[in-house]
Structure formats: C-alpha cells, structure tokens
Amino acid sequence: MYGWIWRHLPGNAWVKALISLALVLLVVYVLFQYVFPWAEPLLPFNDVTVDNQ
Amino acid sequence: MRLVVRTVSELCITVGALICLFVVYVLFWTGVRADGAMSHQIDVLHDQWSKKTAQPRSTAGSAAGATGGTTAAPAEPAPYRAGKPFAIMYIPRLGFTWNKPVLENTAVNTLKKGLGHYANTAQLGQLGNFAVAGHRRTYGDPFVDFPKLRPGDAVVLTDGTTWFTYRIDKGPYKTVPTDIEVIDPVPRKSGYTRPGRYLTLTTCDPEWGHSHRLIVWGHLDSTQPVDEGKPAALRR
Numbered sequence: 001m002y003g004w005i006w007r008h009l010p011g012n013a014w015v016k017a018l019i020s021l022a023l024v025l026l027v028v029y030v031l032f033q034y035v036f037p038w039a040e041p042l043l044p045f046n047d048v049t050v051d052n053q
Numbered sequence: 054m055r056l057v058v059r060t061v062s063e064l065c066i067t068v069g070a071l072i073c074l075f076v077v078y079v080l081f082w083t084g085v086r087a088d089g090a091m092s093h094q095i096d097v098l099h100d101q102w103s104k105k106t107a108q109p110r111s112t113a114g115s116a117a118g119a120t121g122g123t124t125a126a127p128a129e130p131a132p133y134r135a136g137k138p139f140a141i142m143y144i145p146r147l148g149f150t151w152n153k154p155v156l157e158n159t160a161v162n163t164l165k166k167g168l169g170h171y172a173n174t175a176q177l178g179q180l181g182n183f184a185v186a187g188h189r190r191t192y193g194d195p196f197v198d199f200p201k202l203r204p205g206d207a208v209v210l211t212d213g214t215t216w217f218t219y220r221i222d223k224g225p226y227k228t229v230p231t232d233i234e235v236i237d238p239v240p241r242k243s244g245y246t247r248p249g250r251y252l253t254l255t256t257c258d259p260e261w262g263h264s265h266r267l268i269v270w271g272h273l274d275s276t277q278p279v280d281e282g283k284p285a286a287l288r289r
Contacts, residue, residue, distance in 0.1 A: 001063045028074065036078040040191075041161050043079075044263030048196075048256045049159045049171070049186045051233045 087193035094154035102213035133157035184236035184253040196256040207286030224269030243270040
C-alpha cells in the first residue's frame with residue numbers, strides 16, 4: 001500500500017519525501033477536523049446529562 | 054504471499070497510528086479547542102455586558118439594586134437563546150481561577166463550548182431549579198474535580214447585572230442517567246421539601262464512563278448587583 005504510493009509519486013527521493021509529508025499532514029488535518037469530531041460523540045465521554053439528550 | 058503479509062502489517066500499523074491519533078485528539082485537542090471556545094464565549098459575554106451597561110440600566114438591574122443583599126431575585130430575565138452564553142459560573146472549590154461560561158441547552162455542540170443549562174429548568178436566580186450540566190473529562194475537563202465539592206461550597210454566577218451566590222447543600226450524589234427527577238423544581242432526593250431557588254449541577258461518573266451521573270444540589274444564598282463588587286465567596 002505505502003510502497004505503491006511511494007512508487008507512484010513523481011520526482012526523486014527528496015521530492016517524494018516532501019509530498020509524502022504533505023500527504024500525512026493532510027490526512028491528520030482531515031482526521032482532526034472532520035473524522036474525529038464525528039466519531040467522538042459515539043464514545044461515552046459526552047453523556048453528562050440526566051435525560052439522555 | 055509476501056504481498057499479503059506486507060499489506061496486513063501495513064494495515065495494522067495504520068490502525069495503530071489512527072488509534073494513537075484519536076487518543077491525542079480526545080485527551081489533548083478537545084481540551085485545546087474547548088479552552089479557546091470557552092474563553093471566546095466569556096469574551097462574548099463581557100462584550101454584551103459592557104454594551105449593556107453603557108446604556109441606561111435595565112429594569113432588571115434596578116430591581117436587583119432595590120433588593121440587593123436579600124434572597125429575593127431580580128425580575129424575570131428574557132428567555133435565553135439556545136446555544137448562546139448568558140452567564141459565567143465561578144466555583145472557588147474547583148480552583149480560584151475556575152470560571153466557565155454557561156450556555157443555554159445541553160446539546161452535544163453546546164457542551165463543547167461551556168457548561169449547559171437544561172433548557173426546561175428555571176432561569177438563573179428564579180424560583181425553581183437552575184440545572185447545569187458539564188463535561189467531567191474531555192473538552193477542557195470543566196468538572197474534573199466535581200467529587201471534591203462539599204456542602205457549604207459556594208457556586209457563584211453572574212449574568213452581567215447581578216451576582217448570584219448559591220451554596221451547595223447535598224452531594225456529590227451518584228445516580229443513573231435516567232433519573233431525571235434530580236432536576237425537578239423540588240428534587241426529591243435533595244432533601245428540599247418546599248419550593249425554592251435551587252441549583253443542580255450534573256456530570257458523568259465514572260470519570261471516563263457514562264454508566265452513572267454525579268449530582269450536587271444547592272440553594273440561592275444571596276444576590277447582589279455587580280456594582281457592589283464581587284461577592285464575599287469570590288474574595289481571596
């Protein structure tokens with residue numbers, strides 16, 4: 001999977017490394033901004049009320 | 054064969070990294086975001102209040118001035134707007150600098166920005182039960198020290214015109230999430246028998262779980278207009 005991505009990135013090793021880093025940062029951003037906020041309420045930490053709202 | 058092994062191990066590493074990132078998000082990032090959101094809500098309130106005091110005093114303010122120092126509360130305030138802050142809560146027991154905005158309703162998104170006032174309960178200082186929920190863990194951990202609350206502790210709130218000092222009478226009391234009578238106007242288990250100006254705080258228990266709730270109850274001890282300075286409970 002990661003090998004496949006690495007082989008398909010353009011440029012030499014340095015360019016590939018830079019693009020990989022950018023990709024990783026993008027993935028982390030999407031996770032923190034969209035995926036985790038969606039997933040977090042499914043866990044129990046949010047239940048602080050007594051009427052199950 | 055080698056491809057399969059490699060793909061499976063890559064997947065395992067990916068899932069592991071995801072879980073680590075999620076833990077970082079829950080433990081650390083929600084707190085960073087919530088601290089920012091809470092101080093923003095407090096700024097919004099201070100902005101509103103400074104605008105309000107620039108204009109002629111409202112009737113609510115003068116009513117509070119007339120009856121200041123007694124347990125009589127000011128005239129009924131306007132209905133709170135859903136998801137908007139309307140008060141700041143101070144609990145000296147949770148830390149001298151502990152102060153959190155109180156927002157209307159207890160929706161998931163509201164509780165990310167501060168404490169949530171149960172929408173169907175009494176307004177601040179009014180006859181009935183002013184009930185507030187807050188996170189024990191995550192989102193800034195506002196009620197992390199909830200079990201340290203003891204009878205006699207002060208819970209001070211301000212709506213910009215009046216300081217309301219509540220005193221805790223009972224708690225922390227552990228109950229189940231479906232026990233909605235704890236936020237009744239006269240909560241049965243609190244020991245109160247007559248209608249009054251009560252306060253209920255709720256959070257989750259155990260710390261990271263959701264099987265139970267912790268409750269404290271209090272009554273309105275005194276009110277005073279903000280012009281008279283901070284109430285005694287907040288003076289060092």
